[in-house]
Amino acid sequence: MNNHAATADVPAPEAILEARQVTQRYSLRGGGELLALDHVNLEIKRGQFVSLVGPSGCGKTTLLKLFSGLLRPTEGDIRFNESVIEQPSREIGLVFQQAVLFPWRTVLKNVMLPAEIVGLAPGEARDRAEELLELVGLKGFGSKLPSELSGGMQQRVAIARSFMHDPSVLLMDEPFGALDAFTRETLNDSLLDIWEKFQKTVVFVTHSIEEAVYLSDVVVMMGPRPGRIIDIVDIDLPRRRSEETRDDRRFVEYGRDLRRLLNH
């Protein structure tokens, strides 16, 4: 396989994020270079839930960082709404593997942080933060400190925070990677609830094929050494995903096919 699969799609006007011929090299300590991404082309359409899946070292987190504007590509362009991204944008929100809550702030104050930085009216921000906390199932936890919450609850707070200043794209870097399987599945459903309500574009990095299939409209399969896109698979499963989705024959088939791609 090669990255022709990625370029084969005709560019659609509704593309919100784009990687064009993106190459990323890291120079290694003690000489040499690591080719983290090799001429990657990818287009993400507005309102879609897209997952980047692959083994470690395939460059999926690097690609996410490039989309965030925190990292500039060695070669090629990253575009948001057709203009090249040169720095982070408030239209693009981030969720990390760790919740990254400020331990000195209460849960509510953590959710309100983006509002303070962007400069929203405090009253409005407070109402919205409370609404978001309710949406992620944390009504009544606003006055707690992060240290009083479990890992799963902390990640719920982080998701609520990422919606606070209403960015049009959310980039999520293995947000549930550190959680146990059960917590992870309930958080997947919470994430889909809030996503369906606000209709954001989500780019979601994971190393779990099942999680990617369950959540996504599109799964981008990536491979290591050098980091590249192996294939892009549309997931044609009915929306309003639920427990039944996991029993769907096609759900199982998607998982199997994607795994085969990887082992190739």
Add this chain to the structure above:
Amino acid sequence: MSTRDSEASAISTLGADQQPPQAARRDGRRAKIIPLVGSVAVLVSILVIWHFAIIVFDVSTFVVPSPMDTVEALRQGLFVNGSYWPELWYTLRNALIGLALGGLFGVLLGTVLAASAMTERILHPFLVAFQTFPKVAIVPILTVWFGFGATPKIIVAAILAFFPLMVNTYTGMLAVLRAEYELMHSLRASRMQIFFKLKLPRAVPAILAGLELAIVYSLLGAVTAEFLGGSDGLGHLSQVRASFLDTPTVFAILVIFGLLGTALYEIVSLVRRRFGYWQ
């Protein structure tokens, strides 16, 4: 002790559903009373042993005064003629002004060093040299420059208070996590916002820990400088009384220093528990 207290206060801020049950609260009270009673018992034992040791070994009052003599000297100096108060105020004032000045510069320089790795690398050898230097050795030259007044005392107190606050501000601000910066950058936070909403609060527990040290050091600096010149302050008074072999007064002043240091430390601890609650 203080970490256990801060845990206890963190627990007390939890919601009603998290309140410990009756039995646990009773255990908690017992856990507080027993150390207190124990501490008082140790104090009483020390006073009793001190008292009888002087009688048994027939120690002269000129060498070691009895607890009674010491208490009497304290009573005289504090409540009868009140001669300790102006000296106490002088020493405390110098220590606190020194703490404020040294602390302010310490926090400022710590902030600058944390913000600029290049500045840190340039200044590092000088800071190490200055920190390891026996700082009270500069008192004689300070006396030459500033005379026998309060200025050299304040400067020494400031220099001693400076280091723990500089070092702790620096290390506290370096404790900011990479992902925390990335979060702020992704929101396009300004440098000021990153400082006030992330770096400074991150460093607060370390700064307060530095303040705990600095307040003790500033008192040490103010007292030491009095020994080396001047005519005021509790340190100076104890030196003068020692030359007259008035050991009860010397001991009384030591007791005052002990109480003063403890009180200052406790005040900072209180502040630390209030603002460093999340650590």
